[in-house]
Amino acid sequence: MATATTAKKRKLVSLSKREARWAYFLIGPWIVGFLIFTFGPMIASLLFSFTDYAVAKPTHWLGLKNFAEMFLGDYRFWWSLRVTLFYAIFSIPIGLAVGLLLALLLNTKVPGITLWRTAYYTPSVVSGVAVAVLWAQVFNPRFGIINWLLSLLHIKGPGWLADPKTALWALIIMSLWGVGGGMIIYLAGLQGIPTALYEAAEIDGATSTQCFFSITLPLITPVLFYNLVTGIIGTFQIFTSVYVMTAGGPGEATLFYNLYLYNNAFRYGRMGYASAMAWILLLIVMALTLLVFRSSAAWVYYEGELRKR
Amino acid sequence: MATRDIVIAQRTPAASSSRRKMGLRLTRVTGLILSLAILTAGSVIILMPLVWMLSTSLKTDTSATVFPPQWIPQDPRQAVIDGKKYYLYDIAVDGQMRQLALLRKESGKGIFVDPADPSVTYALDTNSGKRVQDVVLHWENYPATFTKVPFLKYLSNTMIIVVTTTIGVLISCILVAYGFSRFRARWLDVFFLILLSTIMLPPQVTLIPQFVIFQKMGWYDTYLPLIVPAFFANAWDVFLLRQFFMSIPLELDEAATIDGAGPLGVLLYIIIPQAWPAVATVAIFHFLYAWNDFFYPLIYIQSKDKWTVALGLQSFNALYARNYSSMMAAATVTMLPCLLLFFFAQKLFIQGIVVSGIKG
Numbered sequence: 001m002a003t004a005t006t007a008k009k010r011k012l013v014s015l016s017k018r019e020a021r022w023a024y025f026l027i028g029p030w031i032v033g034f035l036i037f038t039f040g041p042m043i044a045s046l047l048f049s050f051t052d053y054a055v056a057k058p059t060h061w062l063g064l065k066n067f068a069e070m071f072l073g074d075y076r077f078w079w080s081l082r083v084t085l086f087y088a089i090f091s092i093p094i095g096l097a098v099g100l101l102l103a104l105l106l107n108t109k110v111p112g113i114t115l116w117r118t119a120y121y122t123p124s125v126v127s128g129v130a131v132a133v134l135w136a137q138v139f140n141p142r143f144g145i146i147n148w149l150l151s152l153l154h155i156k157g158p159g160w161l162a163d164p165k166t167a168l169w170a171l172i173i174m175s176l177w178g179v180g181g182g183m184i185i186y187l188a189g190l191q192g193i194p195t196a197l198y199e200a201a202e203i204d205g206a207t208s209t210q211c212f213f214s215i216t217l218p219l220i221t222p223v224l225f226y227n228l229v230t231g232i233i234g235t236f237q238i239f240t241s242v243y244v245m246t247a248g249g250p251g252e253a254t255l256f257y258n259l260y261l262y263n264n265a266f267r268y269g270r271m272g273y274a275s276a277m278a279w280i281l282l283l284i285v286m287a288l289t290l291l292v293f294r295s296s297a298a299w300v301y302y303e304g305e306l307r308k309r
Numbered sequence: 310m311a312t313r314d315i316v317i318a319q320r321t322p323a324a325s326s327s328r329r330k331m332g333l334r335l336t337r338v339t340g341l342i343l344s345l346a347i348l349t350a351g352s353v354i355i356l357m358p359l360v361w362m363l364s365t366s367l368k369t370d371t372s373a374t375v376f377p378p379q380w381i382p383q384d385p386r387q388a389v390i391d392g393k394k395y396y397l398y399d400i401a402v403d404g405q406m407r408q409l410a411l412l413r414k415e416s417g418k419g420i421f422v423d424p425a426d427p428s429v430t431y432a433l434d435t436n437s438g439k440r441v442q443d444v445v446l447h448w449e450n451y452p453a454t455f456t457k458v459p460f461l462k463y464l465s466n467t468m469i470i471v472v473t474t475t476i477g478v479l480i481s482c483i484l485v486a487y488g489f490s491r492f493r494a495r496w497l498d499v500f501f502l503i504l505l506s507t508i509m510l511p512p513q514v515t516l517i518p519q520f521v522i523f524q525k526m527g528w529y530d531t532y533l534p535l536i537v538p539a540f541f542a543n544a545w546d547v548f549l550l551r552q553f554f555m556s557i558p559l560e561l562d563e564a565a566t567i568d569g570a571g572p573l574g575v576l577l578y579i580i581i582p583q584a585w586p587a588v589a590t591v592a593i594f595h596f597l598y599a600w601n602d603f604f605y606p607l608i609y610i611q612s613k614d615k616w617t618v619a620l621g622l623q624s625f626n627a628l629y630a631r632n633y634s635s636m637m638a639a640a641t642v643t644m645l646p647c648l649l650l651f652f653f654a655q656k657l658f659i660q661g662i663v664v665s666g667i668k669g
Contacts, residue, residue, distance in 0.1 A: 019492050022572050026488025027500060029481045033541020037519060038507055044518035055521065102351065105344045118655060119352040122359070125651040125658070128601030129622045130643040133636055134362050136626075143374045145361050149354075151377070177355065184662050236511060240603040244623055261513055266608060271517050278513040285511055 048275035055271065066276035077277070079252060080260040081284075084235055087168060087256070091175040092231040096224060099182030104216070106183070107190045117187070121180035132244035135174050136161065146173070161246055164253035171241065171254060182227050189223040190216065218301040225292070225300045232288050236281055257281065359644075366637035367446045373633040383442035388424040397424070400438030402431055408441060409433075450638045454625075457635065460642065462614065463621035470535050470606075470617065471599040477539035478546055478595045479588065485542040486550035487576050491562065507544045520608060534609045535602075546591045549661070553587035554580055590661035593654055597647055618643050 024031075049066055053059045070077045102120060106113055123131075138144050139160035147157030160170040197215050206214070239258045242248060248255040248263075261281070265274035360380070365373045368382040387394045388410045395410035400421065402409070409421035409431065419435035422428075455461060489501055523534040561579045570578060581588065603619040610616060616624075625639055651658055 016493070020494030023488050023492035023494035023497055026492065026572075027485045027497075029540065030485040030504065030542040030547065031500070033481075033538065034503070034507070037538050037541060038510070038515055041515035041518035041522070042510075044521075045514055045516075048517060055524070102348070105348055108340065108344050110341060110344050110348065114655075116348055116352065117659065118652075119356060121658070122648065122651065123355060125597060125647045126601075126644045127597070128603050128643075129619045129626070130601075130640040133622060133626050133640045134358055137365070137633060137637070138358050138361070143376045143378060145357060145378055148377050177358070180355070181662060184659060188662075233509065233511070240619075243603075243607075244626060258513065265517055265520075271521070274513075275517050278511065278516065281511050282514050285509070289509065 045275040045278055048272050049279050050276075051272045052270075053272035053275070054269045056269070059272075062272070066273050067280075069273070070276060070280065076252070076255065076260055080255045080257045083168065083253070083255055084238070084257040087172060087175075087238070088232060088235040091172045092228065092235065094172070095176060095179055095182060095231065096227055098176060099179040099227070100186050100220070100224070102179065102183045103186035103190055104212075106187055117180075117184065120183055123177045124181040128240050129244050131177075132241045135170075135177075135241070136245045139170050139174075162250060164250045167246055167250060167253045171245075174241065185223055185227065186220060189220050193219050221300045225296050229289055229292055232292070233285055236285055362637045362641055362644075365634055366450055366641045367448065368450075368634050369447060370631070370633050370635075373637075379442075381444055382446055384445045386441040386443050390422070390424055390427050395424075397441040398435075398438035399441055400433055402433065409438075411435065447634065450634050451642070454635045454638045454642070457629065457632075458621055458625050458639075459614075460618075460621060460639065463616050463618045464642075466615060467600060467617040467619075470532055471596055473532075473536050474539035474599050475592055475595050477536065478543065479592060481540050481542040482546040482550055482591060483576070483581065483588065486547045486554055487580060489547065490551045490554035491572075491575075491580075504544045504547060508548070523609065529609060530611045530615065532610075532615070535605055546595065549591060550584065550587055553584045557583045586657060586660060589654070590657045593650060593657055594661055596650065600647060 050062055050064070051059050052062055052066075106116055110116070139146055141147055141157060141159045141162060144157075144160070146160065150157040158166045161167050193216065197219075198211060201211050201215060236257055238256050239262065242254050242256050242259050243262075246254045248259050257277075258281075261274050261277045264270045264277060361378065364380055364382055368379070369384060372379060372382065372384060386397045388397050389395075390410060390412075395412060397408055397410050398419075398421065399406060400409055401407075407423065410424050410427075412420045412422055412430070414420070414435065415432070417434075418432040419438075421431045421433055421438075489497065489504075519534075523529060528534050557580060561583070562575050565575050565579050601619060602617075603623065606617045606620050607623075610620060622639055622643055626636060629635055
């Protein structure tokens with residue numbers, strides 16, 4: 001009896017061992033890739049950030065000098081941070097609102113939902129240089145279609161990308177072209193709201209405004225939350241459109257954080273300084289995300305809470 | 310008494326509700342019309358840049374810069390008089406519409422002649438006439454663009470990168486997602502958390518050491534820095550595939566195991582066929598990413614003959630910024646594969662955004 005159970009146990013152990021071996025064999029590529037392409041470089045860039053590393057020249061340990069220069073002596077660092085946050089403060093909330101509005105309209109059982117979805121999502125499948133090149137012409141002050149649309153309203157359009165006062169606004173307007181992506185996510189969220197809730201509200205005599213603020217909006221907050229977090233992270237990745245359309249100009253009106261980091265690393269050869277900027281970027285993104293997460297307890301509603309009560 | 314009460318209680322709301330229903334139907338109809346109006350206006354605006362791009366790509370550079378913009382490519386009709394070209398106008402002469410050529414302007418008036426009889430001149434107000442326009446589609450802009458820069462070379466370079474990285478992403482992400490969704494092992498949950506947290510990691514944090522490593526390995530100015538990392542899985546696609554794999558019932562795996570399939574057999578014969586929409590979604594989104602990627606080719610590729618479409622288009626933009634129609638032709642060609650892919654695989658697109666969006 002005793003020997004039989006140990007044999008059974010051994011077989012069980014070896015089975016679970018075999019399973020674990022398979023698991024690590026399968027996720028192996030990711031672990032190796034993580035160590036080589038993510039973890040190793042992360043440590044290295046942290047070390048770089050305390051040096052004046054530049055590929056061709058000998059390297060010196062600087063301690064916190066890079067960070068001191070960044071915070072105290074480099075107005076461009078603060079400026080690029082300001083440009084990026086200004087863009088984020090306008091493009092993210094406007095994008096959220098427009099995307100949600102479109103999703104709400106599509107959710108009212110309008111005919112031809114697939115057609116509308118296709119129309120609004122189409123701009124989101126194109127990206128990169130081609131889009132930047134196209135929008136540079138759309139914003140052309142002489143013959144671009146934005147100023148043509150404004151002329152129909154008898155407004156004289158500004159110089160857009162050529163004018164330091166409007167260049168950043170042009171990029172914010174351009175970002176709205178991609179609202180279709182957010183719209184589809186909201187639409188899926190809206191369609192996931194049980195219709196029974198609306199039926200119950202109608203029986204109770206709720207108006208559609210009441211329905212929106214006490215059913216739709218609370219239940220869609222997780223999706224809003226998700227889009228807010230990805231939006232913040234995405235703003236700090238903006239590069240191609242700025243590089244192609246304005247190169248940070250005119251003057252330094254559109255010097256985004258990521259572009260300034262690129263300039264430091266690959267134009268001025270200051271890889272140590274750029275690494276320091278990358279780590280500050282990581283801290284900023286983490287802080288902002290944490291802030292959103294913390295505040296989310298107050299405004300994000302998860303359905304699990306229903307069960308808790 | 311009780312029954313009468315019930316009857317009354319039923320009757321009153323019924324009477325008022327029919328009136329309310331009428332009102333509701335009315336607000337619903339106006340709401341629907343309003344929704345359709347907003348949606349139509351919005352979609353016209355949102356598709357306008359794409360239509361304008363296509364239209365400009367078929368114009369001459371002169372008509373590309375006309376204000377207000379022409380939506381259908383047109384060229385002004387010209388007449389040759391004494392070996393010189395003049396623009397033709399539709400203009401009224403003594404209440405009769407005629408087609409005349411504008412020779413020159415003199416003290417605010419235009420001097421017009423009839424091309425058939427150039428000896429008689431007419432001094433008319435230019436603004437009262439309209440230039441004669443012919444619809445001409447300049448398809449030759451496309452081949453012209455291909456000869457200005459080796460665009461076909463860039464296209465084939467990009468295809469090499471796109472195809473190899475798509476294969477790499479599919480193989481590695483499917484294996485890793487399978488490992489995370491179907492096997493138990495110590496620390497596996499920890500590894501999964503680490504994987505998820507890398508989604509939030511800004512790529513700049515690893516960028517510079519990666520660049521240095523690849524340079525030291527002699528991989529600078531080759532496609533290897535763009536291709537090799539794709540074979541080591543990425544958090545985004547692994548997550549999407551794992552979510553899908555989790556929804557496939559375990560009973561299917563067990564049935565296959567009883568039939569003698571090993572872990573790889575289960576993956577090949579059960580998981581992949583069941584999860585093909587997710588697999589296709591990953592392939593499509595990776596295609597779009599690799600096709601449009603500009604940053605990594607920019608820092609790793611130097612030689613012109615190795616450039617991708619994105620790099621080629623950027624240099625084209627820098628060199629020929631004033632060749633408006635050629636620029637738009639190049640942009641159209643670059644966007645076309647993505648647009649076609651979208652129109653033919655819409656369902657997968659929508660599904661992919663929803664799966665990766667909602668559950669993230």
